[in-house]
Amino acid sequence: MTLDTTHREAPNLDAPILEAPNREAPILEAPILEARGLVKRFSRKPDIAMRLLALAGRPIDRRTVHAVEDVDLAVAPGEVVGLVGESGCGKSTLGRALAGLHPPTDGDVLYRGKPVRELTRAERLAYTLEVQLVFQDPYASLNPRRTVRQTVGEALAVHGLAPRGEIADRVEAALAEVGLDASYASRYPHEFSGGQRQRIGIARALAVDPRFLVCDEPVAALDVSVQAQVVNLFMDLREKRGLTYLFISHDLGLVRHICDRVAIMYLGRIVEEGPAQALFSDPQHPYTAALVAEIPDVRRRKRRFTPIAGEIPSPLAPPPGCAFHPRCPHAMPVCRETRPALAPVAVGRRAACHLHTAPGASPAAIATTVGVPS
Amino acid sequence: MSQSPEPVRSEPVGLAPAILETPNRARILARLRSRPTARGAAIALVILIAAALFAPFLAPHDPYDLAALSIFDNRLAPGTQSMDGPVYWLGTDSQGRDMLSAILYGLRISLVVGLSATAAAATIGTLMGLLAAYVGGAVETAIMRLVDFILGFPTILVALILLSATGRGVDKVILAIVIVQWAQYARIMRGTVLVEARKEYVEAARNFAIPGWRIMLVHLLPNALAPILVVATVQVASAIMLESTLSFLGVGVPITEPSLGLLIASGFEYLLSGEYWISFFPGLALVVLVFSINLVGDRLRESIDPRRR
Ligand SMILES: Nc1ncnc2c1ncn2[C@@H]1O[C@H](COP(=O)(O)OP(=O)(O)OP(=O)(O)O)[C@@H](O)[C@H]1O
Ligand code: SF4
Numbered sequence: 001m002t003l004d005t006t007h008r009e010a011p012n013l014d015a016p017i018l019e020a021p022n023r024e025a026p027i028l029e030a031p032i033l034e035a036r037g038l039v040k041r042f043s044r045k046p047d048i049a050m051r052l053l054a055l056a057g058r059p060i061d062r063r064t065v066h067a068v069e070d071v072d073l074a075v076a077p078g079e080v081v082g083l084v085g086e087s088g089c090g091k092s093t094l095g096r097a098l099a100g101l102h103p104p105t106d107g108d109v110l111y112r113g114k115p116v117r118e119l120t121r122a123e124r125l126a127y128t129l130e131v132q133l134v135f136q137d138p139y140a141s142l143n144p145r146r147t148v149r150q151t152v153g154e155a156l157a158v159h160g161l162a163p164r165g166e167i168a169d170r171v172e173a174a175l176a177e178v179g180l181d182a183s184y185a186s187r188y189p190h191e192f193s194g195g196q197r198q199r200i201g202i203a204r205a206l207a208v209d210p211r212f213l214v215c216d217e218p219v220a221a222l223d224v225s226v227q228a229q230v231v232n233l234f235m236d237l238r239e240k241r242g243l244t245y246l247f248i249s250h251d252l253g254l255v256r257h258i259c260d261r262v263a264i265m266y267l268g269r270i271v272e273e274g275p276a277q278a279l280f281s282d283p284q285h286p287y288t289a290a291l292v293a294e295i296p297d298v299r300r301r302k303r304r305f306t307p308i309a310g311e312i313p314s315p316l317a318p319p320p321g322c323a324f325h326p327r328c329p330h331a332m333p334v335c336r337e338t339r340p341a342l343a344p345v346a347v348g349r350r351a352a353c354h355l356h357t358a359p360g361a362s363p364a365a366i367a368t369t370v371g372v373p374s
Numbered sequence: 375m376s377q378s379p380e381p382v383r384s385e386p387v388g389l390a391p392a393i394l395e396t397p398n399r400a401r402i403l404a405r406l407r408s409r410p411t412a413r414g415a416a417i418a419l420v421i422l423i424a425a426a427l428f429a430p431f432l433a434p435h436d437p438y439d440l441a442a443l444s445i446f447d448n449r450l451a452p453g454t455q456s457m458d459g460p461v462y463w464l465g466t467d468s469q470g471r472d473m474l475s476a477i478l479y480g481l482r483i484s485l486v487v488g489l490s491a492t493a494a495a496a497t498i499g500t501l502m503g504l505l506a507a508y509v510g511g512a513v514e515t516a517i518m519r520l521v522d523f524i525l526g527f528p529t530i531l532v533a534l535i536l537l538s539a540t541g542r543g544v545d546k547v548i549l550a551i552v553i554v555q556w557a558q559y560a561r562i563m564r565g566t567v568l569v570e571a572r573k574e575y576v577e578a579a580r581n582f583a584i585p586g587w588r589i590m591l592v593h594l595l596p597n598a599l600a601p602i603l604v605v606a607t608v609q610v611a612s613a614i615m616l617e618s619t620l621s622f623l624g625v626g627v628p629i630t631e632p633s634l635g636l637l638i639a640s641g642f643e644y645l646l647s648g649e650y651w652i653s654f655f656p657g658l659a660l661v662v663l664v665f666s667i668n669l670v671g672d673r674l675r676e677s678i679d680p681r682r683r
């Protein structure tokens with residue numbers, strides 16, 4: 001359980017920093033990456049017009065986007081955890097916060113059991129490099145003015161992770177690992193197709209020997225034929241390198257296929273989380289049930305689920321109580337007032353719905369959800 | 375995957391659409407050539423720059439050599455032959471200086487001031503804008519306040535005040551122009567970088583713990599430079615105009631190194647007596663110079679801005 005020490009100065013993580021976290025749900029292995037009570041809000045800076053209006057007596061409208069609210073999520077080494085939810089529900093923000101790109105507004109990200117904000121400089125560098133991102137847009141995620149070699153080798157050179165003379169070899173090895181020819185190293189991104197660019201982005205991550213990949217809709221922008229190749233590449237890498245994944249996706253069919261565990265997000269919160277097969281075959285939250293009802297059958301696989309009926313409430317003003325209540329066919333009076341906690345509902349499964357706890361309510365109703373009326 | 379390169383071949387190189395936002399040099403040149411006015415301007419510009427560059431070889435006289443001036447040759451009309459033989463094709467000024475030579479050397483000074491002031495202002499402004507956009511916070515506020523402050527006054531006024539404090543001199547004029555012009559680059563650069571920094575490759579760089587200075591200089595700067603280069607071409611023209619105006623007003627370059635603006639001023643008092651050439655020819659050179667720079671700059675802007683293609 002120590003960080004990899006073959007290529008860089010060894011951060012002293014030999015000390016037993018991995019006490020088993022105090023959790024309700026049993027987890028067999030200590031998590032590699034974990035969010036605890038994670039909150040990320042974006043507040044708008046008042047611009048000049050707003051400040052002028054404030055001088056004239058109008059209160060400043062400091063609207064805050066509640067992108068991620070009180071999320072607990074633990075990922076064990078070697079797991080593939082899917083993160084699913086409608087557009088704008090905070091998936092990317094959660095993924096980036098876990099990768100260390102967004103400092104949390106509140107709560108903690110723990111890497112190998114240790115809060116990221118308490119890491120020493122060397123540990124922080126190790127964490128930053130070991131948790132890598134794969135982006136959705138294969139065009140924006142590569143600097144158009146840098147060759148493949150410069151892009152893939154940059155971190156190696158900047159952090160001295162490999163001797164100067166070996167960087168070219170390491171770049172070629174990373175390219176080979178993603179199925180790209182070594183001769184591509186001196187080319188520029190615009191010479192490649194979307195799928196190849198995505199491979200370059202993966203090679204860039206692999207070059208620093210990551211342990212955890214946050215994949216933010218990594219195949220959504222690719223042609224359907226290419227999607228499968230890139231997904232297979234991820235699964236190959238999982239085998240060969242023992243990588244752990246947080247896999248953000250709109251494609252429920254894909255998530256069901258490749259993920260061990262799935263977390264469903266709604267308006268900044270996780271509303272259900274559990275093993276992929278169980279979660280899809282027997283949803284414990286009406287929102288999950290509605291999503292599952294929308295999964296197209298395998299033969300005419302659609303790339304994205306059609307958003308279920310009803311407006312997605314604004315993350316600027318989440319509804320009180322259960323955020324899903326305006327769209328939920330099972331909503332009860334209590335749903336409008338009290339927010340249901342994300343609590344264990346079965347072994348290894350958690351859901352946030354009053355149907356599990358409210359007197360007189362029965363979770364059996366969840367299974368009857370086929371779609372959500374508007 | 376590494377053993378079977380098959381799937382990769384199914385995505386042939388070159389099918390990706392060419393990047394639209396980075397027009398290549400050949401395309402820019404082709405566009406310059408496709409417009410007769412821009413083409414004429416480019417040719418005029420090349421001639422003027424070459425003339426300035428080779429002034430010592432082209433000029434019939436050395437306008438700085440006061441000993442060679444003959445007071446008997448003063449204010450001769452264009453085309454007059456001098457007592458020692460050579461023809462004053464553009465006439466002479468009140469001290470008997472050959473106007474053609476004076477203009478060639480004046481062009482030199484105007485161009486040197488314009489180009490070096492622009493280069494310095496663009497460099498400073500670009501770095502300041504980059505810093506403001508990437509670092510944000512108090513640094514951004516401080517830099518942008520200063521920018522707003524400088525841009526809030528008419529350029530000529532600020533330059534006049536600065537020069538009245540420092541006195542004349544080529545270096546002082548350059549300094550004054552840099553002080554009034556860097557702010558514009560900073561504003562443009564900040565806007566461009568704010569957009570560029572949202573792209574995922576910058577996030578990727580941050581996720582590799584690439585130091586901020588490196589993200590700014592290696593990643594953001596090259597990708598945010600196109601608008602700066604376009605503005606800089608046009609700004610060379612306004613730097614030259616500013617220098618000429620300041621020199622015309624008598625606070626710019628010293629009389630010992632007359633620029634076009636100072637030459638115009640030196641002939642001004644004789645305009646009414648019909649000795650137009652002392653002011654007219656330097657003025658003509660200035661107009662052609664500024665106009666051709668602007669035309670070329672505009673064309674450059676059009677070829678870089680995809681909306682105006
Ligand atoms: N840097 C930011 N500044 C302000 N608001 C932001 C920022 N990043 C995200 N948000 C807001 O936070 C909310 C969640 O955004 P996020 O990108 O995490 O959603 P998402 O689930 O990834 O959506 P999508 O499926 O469209 O990618 C959105 O309302 C978004 O507008
Ligand atoms: S808590 Fe109430 S509104 Fe929310 S999902 Fe459960 S039943 Fe529906």
Ligand SMILES: [Mg+2]
Pocket residue numbers: 091092093216
């Ligand atoms: Mg997203």
